Amino acid sequence: MGTLILVVFLIVTSTSSLRAQATPFYQDKTIRVIVGFTPGGFYDRWARLLSRYMPKYIPGNPNFIVQNMHGASSVIAANYVFNVAKSDGLTLLVPINSLFLDQIVGRKEVKFDMRKFEFIGTEEKAPTMLYFRADSPIKAFADIIKASEPPKCGSTGTASTGYLLARIMDEAFKARLNTVTGYQGGSEIDVAVERGEIVCRGMDIPPHFGREPFETWHKKGFDRHILQGGPKLDPRMGDVPTLFELIYQHKTPELIRAVTRIVLASGEFGRPMVAGPGNPPDRVKILRDAYANAMRDTGLVEEAKKGQMDMEYTPGEELQVLMKELMNQPRDVVERVKKVLTE
Secondary structure, three states, X not given: OHHHHHHHHHHHHHHHHHHHHHOOOOOOOEEEEEEOOOOOXXXXXXXXXXXXXXXXXXXOOOEEEEEEOOOHHHHHHHHHHHHOOOOOOOEEEEOOOOHHHHHHOOOOOOOOOHHHOEEEEEOOOOOEEEEEEOOOOOOOHHHHHHOOOOOEXXXXXXXXXXXXXXXXXXXXXXXXXXXXXXXXXXXXXXXXXXHOOOOEEEEEHHHHOOOOOHHHHHHHOOEEEEEEOXXXXXXXXXXXXXXXXXXXXXXXOHHHHHHHHHHHHHHHHOOOEEEOOOOOHHHHHHHHHHHHHHHHOHHHHHHHHHOXXXXXXXXXXXXXXXXXXXXXXXXXXXXHHHHHHHO
């Protein structure tokens, strides 16, 4: 009898084990995608688009939900994913692409290490630009340098495109902007520009040519493009000068050029998706593969095209290497970055 019971036990145990192995981890699970901004902007739009297509490429076809956790240019969301969310492959983060700079300068609010996030991928590059209301006195970049008072621009926080661009302009050219921080998202800044509370904003180029209010603005001649921050000219910006062109024209010192390259490297990360530290490697691989396959999905490609959303996919592994390089700079460069971004 004892032998029979043992055999039955082994059969049941073996059967249960095989079922467990055959059942994908993600089956009947829900993956949360935390976006560090308010709804409506391109970070949010990309998170929601990917959340519709990634599940079909994940064994078990899990549910995806998007949660907006805005504040401090994604620092609040990053702190949450790094320190509070479980490392079980069920929480993803879409933060601002320049988040690493807040860590480099040592801001006290930062409770994470960018090198320990697991990069899943990004869907585009995001070079920067600076626009002004067309009725403002600023008609060209030189007018900012000559202005009797710094023009008032809006930004979400110290890691935002607008804030970083303003700091580089001041350091390299003494072209000063009065940056008003604390806006919850880009859409709120654009409304403030329309109301006349501020006159300018530094932002990424893709959304400026991919959503309202900018399409209406361009038809009405409401805004003027003053500067673009990418290493090469964006055809949508016409003959607007690049920051790097101006740096060479003004014979800016090499140290400031190095600082500029680090600060503007944020554009290489586009709208990144990351997982927190300590996630099982096999789940990270599943998520990276699903991201890559989603970016090739004809349905996603068509939706992105209709939404005027740029596509230039970069795998998470490449972003991981780039982040480690950026976080391992010579001491003099790091100290100058801190000086530029904090003083």
